[in-house]
Amino acid sequence: MGPLFPQEIIGEELNILIGFFIGIGFGFLLEAAGFTNTRKLAGVFYGYDFVVLKVFFSAAITSAIGLFIMNQYGIIDMSAIFYPKTFWIPTLVGGLIMAFGFIIGGFCPGTSMCAAVTGKIDAMVFIGGALIGVFFYAYTYEPLWKELRDSGAMGKVNIAEWMGIDSGLFILILTLIAASAFYAVTIIQKKVTAKGDYQI
Amino acid sequence: MERSKKYMNPYLAGILIGVFMIAAYYFSGEGLGASGALKSVVVATTDMVAHDYATEHSYFSARVSDPENPPIKTWLVFEVLGVLVGAIISAAFAGRLKLETIKGPNVTTKTRFITAAIGGLLFGIGSQLGRGCTSGMVMSGMGVLSLSGFIGLMAIFGGGYVLAYFFRKLWI
Numbered sequence: 001m002g003p004l005f006p007q008e009i010i011g012e013e014l015n016i017l018i019g020f021f022i023g024i025g026f027g028f029l030l031e032a033a034g035f036t037n038t039r040k041l042a043g044v045f046y047g048y049d050f051v052v053l054k055v056f057f058s059a060a061i062t063s064a065i066g067l068f069i070m071n072q073y074g075i076i077d078m079s080a081i082f083y084p085k086t087f088w089i090p091t092l093v094g095g096l097i098m099a100f101g102f103i104i105g106g107f108c109p110g111t112s113m114c115a116a117v118t119g120k121i122d123a124m125v126f127i128g129g130a131l132i133g134v135f136f137y138a139y140t141y142e143p144l145w146k147e148l149r150d151s152g153a154m155g156k157v158n159i160a161e162w163m164g165i166d167s168g169l170f171i172l173i174l175t176l177i178a179a180s181a182f183y184a185v186t187i188i189q190k191k192v193t194a195k196g197d198y199q200i
Numbered sequence: 201m202e203r204s205k206k207y208m209n210p211y212l213a214g215i216l217i218g219v220f221m222i223a224a225y226y227f228s229g230e231g232l233g234a235s236g237a238l239k240s241v242v243v244a245t246t247d248m249v250a251h252d253y254a255t256e257h258s259y260f261s262a263r264v265s266d267p268e269n270p271p272i273k274t275w276l277v278f279e280v281l282g283v284l285v286g287a288i289i290s291a292a293f294a295g296r297l298k299l300e301t302i303k304g305p306n307v308t309t310k311t312r313f314i315t316a317a318i319g320g321l322l323f324g325i326g327s328q329l330g331r332g333c334t335s336g337m338v339m340s341g342m343g344v345l346s347l348s349g350f351i352g353l354m355a356i357f358g359g360g361y362v363l364a365y366f367f368r369k370l371w372i
């Protein structure tokens with residue numbers, strides 16, 4: 001029964017090796033989906049290319065459904081995985097800072113790394129900026145960020161429980177929302193690209 | 201523009217990323233991350249050149265004070281090394297490995313570099329404050345139905361849509 005490493009069913013070396021191979025799959029798919037092209041990424045905000053939305057929601061929902069079923073069958077113990085705690089204030093503020101970063105810089109960290117190693121010079125510059133950003137944060141952590149980062153603590157919160165509904169029902173609603181969004185963005189993308197101005 | 205091989209179907213790519221995310225949780229109990237590796241680089245570098253500073257300041261000390269668990273030898277760093285290898289393999293097969301700068305049609309290369317650096321800087325700060333980026337915090341958080349993942353989703357993508365109008369000259 002999973003997760004295997006946290007329950008000491010597999011050792012650390014094997015765990016790291018598995019992580020490496022999982023990373024290869026993730027990186028391969030990000031590149032194959034076109035996530036190294038900054039214009040394809042920005043397209044989600046301007047209507048000419050919704051690849052980000054399609055890949056992102058397909059991945060999150062696949063994982064949510066898979067883990068939900070595995071948890072039901074006792075194949076994985078969700079209480080033993082790394083479950084992100086919710087600190088709503090820094091997540092909201094940090095998320096808005098990242099929104100600026102995304103729309104100005106045209107990448108997020110994962111996509112910039114894939115883009116940089118496959119030759120995109122703008123992505124190399126983005127990573128340089130990101131490292132400076134992390135250094136700046138690290139050296140100003142105690143005076144500027146510590147208090148904000150620890151505010152709004154809510155512990156481990158499952159959104160379905162928080163809304164007072166069953167996890168399965170939440171996943172169903174999320175899937176229906178995503179399916180409607182996929183349908184809508186396909187129409188929007190056709191209209192926007194038909195004008196001819198926004199072809200990549 | 202000469203076309204290299206076509207991109208993968210986005211739904212297929214997404215479903216397969218979801219499968220790898222399930223595998224990451226099943227084997228290692230971890231989601232798929234990216235920005236954590238940047239943090240590891242910063243922590244390890246600081247520990248190397250200024251060990252005393254690192255042990256005295258709380259951002260670093262949790263990571264460097266434990267000799268059994270050095271900052272660079274973490275699961276996430278190897279996962280991200282895999283990401284780099286995987287991206288190169290895919291690009292090599294598709295004929296997309298080449299040095300180039302991609303930018304909006306109405307900006308200069310200089311503008312693209314300046315905005316990429318500023319965007320990176322903001323993402324570096326935001327991902328530390330928000331405990332992860334689009335991969336590790338939002339996508340992997342949504343995969344386990346964590347509230348933080350959905351707050352991050354609203355903030356990053358909702359924020360992006362609000363801001364898009366003001367930065368449209370960069371992209372269209």
